[in-house]
Amino acid sequence: MNEIYVTIQGRVGSEVEFRQAGQVSIASFRLGSNPRQFVRDKGWVDRPTTWFTVECWRGLAENVKESVGKGQPVVVFGKLKTTEWQDAEGNPRSKTVLEATSIGHDLTRGVAMFTKRAPQVGVQTSSLEEEMRELSEFVDSQAEANPFPPQGSEALEADRRAA
Structure with missing residues (x-):
């Protein structure tokens, strides 16, 4: 099976949702990406927004919870994963999620300050x-x-x- 890795630049479109699954931290948020296109008589125009659900796990989830907020410009790198299921009426459904391995603020839009997280005792x-x-x-x-x-x-x- 081939895996699809992508890098997406956009803005956080929702508050970060954080939860625990046993000992594992999970964070998710919506990411909106607006491609721009040059139109000769109009200049640069925004194309329709493409929306992604971003999920991240473990330490990255903890860091995202503390660092990322709605409206902030970010760059996300990760793997696209599609989940398929049937709804209550038996209709096929699917959801594509960007499982992030790296997330950072887009420094073309502003400045950031990095703080290294102290190692957590007892965390595998x-x-x-x-x-x-x-x-x-x-x-x-x-x-x-x-x-x-x-x-x-x-x-x-x-x-x-x-x-």
Whole structure:
């Protein structure tokens, strides 16, 4: 099965809805995207708005709850997922959701201030998060050991000596 990843620029069209499913945090909101088109005699005009339901999970959901509000310009990256079911009358229904893996404010529209979230004690992290933390610690330790690593031909010579 192929997965479809997209990046969408738009404005948050609803308040962020936040809920817990057991230990898992889930946030969702509506995202409106207005493409613009240049028309020779009118200049730039807005095309009809395309609406998406955005869902995000776990730490991203927590951060969205604290950071994103209705009307704010955002850029969302994630995977399109379609759910199909039958309603009470037996009619086929479907819903397409953008399952976000990254959400950020659109800095072409304003400025933002980033605050790193403190690690939560007792919260299980994914293996990717573990690997990234270990890599970050390794890179930091290497920078402390040698804050000015060799560059260019010096780096090649250092690699040859190490091999």
